Amino acid sequence: xxxxxxxxxxxxxxxxxxxxxxxxxxxxxxxxxxxxxxxxxxxxxxxxxxxxxxxxxxxxxxxxxxxxxxxxxxxxxxxxxxxxxxxxxxxxxxxxxxxxxxxxxxxxxxxxxxxxxxxxxxxxxxxxxxxxxxxxxxxxxxxxxxxxxxxxxxxxxxxxxx
Numbered sequence: 001x002x003x004x005x006x007x008x009x010x011x012x013x014x015x016x017x018x019x020x021x022x023x024x025x026x027x028x029x030x031x032x033x034x035x036x037x038x039x040x041x042x043x044x045x046x047x048x049x050x051x052x053x054x055x056x057x058x059x060x061x062x063x064x065x066x067x068x069x070x071x072x073x074x075x076x077x078x079x080x081x082x083x084x085x086x087x088x089x090x091x092x093x094x095x096x097x098x099x100x101x102x103x104x105x106x107x108x109x110x111x112x113x114x115x116x117x118x119x120x121x122x123x124x125x126x127x128x129x130x131x132x133x134x135x136x137x138x139x140x141x142x143x144x145x146x147x148x149x150x151x152x153x154x155x156x157x158x159x160x161x162x
Contacts, residue, residue, distance in 0.1 A: 007049040007058075014041035032073075039069030056103045060096040067092030087121030090114045 018041060021029050043065025050058035071088050074081040082088060097111035124142070 006053050007045045010045035010048045011042065014044060031077075034073075036069040036072040039065045039072075043067070043069060050103075056100055059100045059103060060093075063096030063099055064089075064092055067095065082122055084122055087118050090121060091118035094118055 015038075018033075018037060022033050043062045046058045046062030046065060048062075049055050050062055068089070071081075071085070071092070075083055075085075091114070094111050094114035097107045097114060100106075101108045101111055
């Protein structure tokens with residue numbers, strides 16, 4: 001049986017600590033009084049629900065929220081952190097699917113699909129430089145890659161289940 005009290009418990013503790021520290025006026029925590037911190041708190045509540053209450057459907061939204069909260073804290077503050085928001089979104093979603101697969105043994109193909117998209121989006125410039133001889137073809141593919149996504153989506157919608 002799923003324990004439904006984990007999610008609201010973590011939310012209340014997290015928000016309470018956030019607002020208590022904010023009201024205390026401690027300058028050491030000043031950088032954390034932003035909306036990405038609230039995303040991390042809500043995502044942590046989802047992850048707590050997912051792992052402690054055996055609610056595997058809460059893992060993916062938890063990873064997405066914690067991941068994006070961390071991403072927006074790190075972008076601009078950590079020199080090596082990528083500035084590509086959509087590439088990082090796909091990478092975080094991929095991580096969420098991998099963690100959910102670990103718990104449920106389903107969703108591995110989606111995890112790899114999002115991982116491939118993330119790598120392509122995050123490292124497109126480097127990949128194009130390494131493959132300079134096919135750069136004209138890559139620019140054509142890059143121009144029409146959304147069409148490929150639509151076609152793959154249609155394929156998955158109409159694919160017959162075995």
